[in-house]
Amino acid sequence: MQKLTKQYLLEETLLKILKEREKPVSGEKLAQLLGISRVAVWKKIKKLKELGYPISIYKKGYALSNKDIFLKEDIDELAGITRLFEEVIYLLETTSTMDIAKDLAEKGKKALVIAEKQTQGKGRLGRKWESQEGGLWFTLILHEPLPLRQAHFLTYLSSVAIALSIRETFHLPAQVKWPNDVLIFDKKVAGILLEIKAEVDRLIYALVGIGINVNNQVEDKEFLYPATSICEILKYQVERLPLLKSILKHFDSLIHRKEHILPAWKELSSTLGKKVRIETSDKSITGEAIDLDEQGALLIKTEEGKIERIYSGDCFHLRNLNL
Ligand code: BTN
Numbered sequence: 001m002q003k004l005t006k007q008y009l010l011e012e013t014l015l016k017i018l019k020e021r022e023k024p025v026s027g028e029k030l031a032q033l034l035g036i037s038r039v040a041v042w043k044k045i046k047k048l049k050e051l052g053y054p055i056s057i058y059k060k061g062y063a064l065s066n067k068d069i070f071l072k073e074d075i076d077e078l079a080g081i082t083r084l085f086e087e088v089i090y091l092l093e094t095t096s097t098m099d100i101a102k103d104l105a106e107k108g109k110k111a112l113v114i115a116e117k118q119t120q121g122k123g124r125l126g127r128k129w130e131s132q133e134g135g136l137w138f139t140l141i142l143h144e145p146l147p148l149r150q151a152h153f154l155t156y157l158s159s160v161a162i163a164l165s166i167r168e169t170f171h172l173p174a175q176v177k178w179p180n181d182v183l184i185f186d187k188k189v190a191g192i193l194l195e196i197k198a199e200v201d202r203l204i205y206a207l208v209g210i211g212i213n214v215n216n217q218v219e220d221k222e223f224l225y226p227a228t229s230i231c232e233i234l235k236y237q238v239e240r241l242p243l244l245k246s247i248l249k250h251f252d253s254l255i256h257r258k259e260h261i262l263p264a265w266k267e268l269s270s271t272l273g274k275k276v277r278i279e280t281s282d283k284s285i286t287g288e289a290i291d292l293d294e295q296g297a298l299l300i301k302t303e304e305g306k307i308e309r310i311y312s313g314d315c316f317h318l319r320n321l322n323l
Contacts, residue, residue, distance in 0.1 A: 010034055012072050014044055015053065018064045019071065026061035052092035052116075054133070066133060068215065069116065074241050078112065081245060082252035084142065085110045095120040098195060098209050101139035105197070105205045112248075114138040121211065124180065124193055125314075127224075134215035135229070136240050140208045144255070148201045151194065152296050152311070153261055155180040158192045158208055160264045161250035166190075169243045170230055175270035178289065178298050178315045182212075183270050186317070187228035189213050210247070214240050224314070262292055271315060276300065280313035289315075 017025060017033060027038045034041065045062055049055050054065040070078075075088045089111055094100055097113040099120075104111050114137070121131035131137045142154070159176040166174035166182065166189070177183050182190035193209035213229030215237045231237050254261055266272060277286045278300060287302040297309040 010036065011044055011048060014041070015048065015064070015069070016071055016073075018055065018062060019067050019069070021063070024056075024058045024061035024063040030062070068134075068237070068240055070114070070241065077241075078244065078248065081248045084248075084252060084255065085112045085140065087111045089113045091115045093117045093119065096122050096209075097137055097139040098122055098193065098207055101141050101207045101209075102195070105141045105143075105207060108143070109141065110143055111141050112138060113141075114244075122193060122209070123191060123211075129191070129193075129211055130216075130218070131211065132216050134217075134231070134237075136210070136212040136214050136244060138210055138244070140210070140251070142206045142208060142255075144203060144206065146203045146206075148196075148198045148203055149295065151196050151198070151203055151206060152179070153258065154206055154208055155192045155194050156265045156292075156296060157251065157254045157258075157261050158210060159190075160261060160268060161247050161254060162190050162192075162210065162212065163268045164250050164264075165243055165246035166230070169246050170234065170238065172230070172233060174268070176265055176268045177317070178269070178271040178276075178292075179312060181225070184228060184230075184233060186270070187226045189228055189230065212243070214238060214243065225316075262294070262296065266292060271298070271317065275318040277316045277318055278310050278313045279316075280310065285310065286318070 013034060014030060027041050030041045031038045045055055056063050056065045070090055075090050079088045089100060094115045096118050097115050101113045117133050118131035118137050121129035121137065123129035159180060159182050162182045163174040163176050166172055172184050175183050180192040181188050190212040195207040197204040213227065215231045216229050218227045218229050271289045274289055276289045277284060285300055285302065285308050287300040289298055290301050291299045293299055293309065297311050300308045300310060302308060
């Protein structure tokens, strides 16, 4: 347990005041509330800005330009939700939460790594993942004794946890898309990147990287698949903490009831029943996505009536038969 120093508590309190106030707070008011001098307030502001906190300075005082940052009390709350991890690492900026998580996993740590911004966000198949402020970017380190052939169940589990949480938190009709996406109104709102370390046929650790477009704008960007964000759909900024808490709760519950994962995925699926094109590293298959088998492979019925089992690849939903 980290011992909190007085200095640290003052900075936390300062951030909390700025987070709760609509308007800028003057240096004088902050000095009075914190019981320190105005010069000391200025020094704290300077330090917090250097750490990357989005504090704007106005004539009338100081304000947080993004009020949706996580405070220590939020992080403590997240840490109490599940025993899947022992610590929460919260970073204002990093290359990729996958890099930080990998270093920790190699040391045997179980952690949740969250970043406000990633400068080298990673997507599947070596693609870049746009990760500006406003999104929810995190990696969960799992040391689960899963057989290797079941590792991809973790992506199904994650997409189900995300879709259910978006439905419950924002009442939006989120659906899962094979293999690892979450869609709202047919546009991608979240993606999952699974990295594993394995030994023969056993998983040593898994890094489950989750990226959700929440308050970030994505409409003018070009993606492989049309993308959206929760705030673009709702037309207002939302709080990310309730969404993250809900995802962790669903994750915890599904990992202890693995038999629920595939039925829940099928129930929430936007892929099953659709005509799709799957591109794997060596071929392209077009047909109807008819089911997931018990191993988690997607079953495609081709035009010749043959059933193909697909374990990985890019999937495109074809809206009409001419595509
Ligand atoms: C995809 O759809 O291609 C997967 C995207 C995964 C993005 C997340 S954001 C948090 C974690 N850190 C990364 O660099 N990538 C994953």
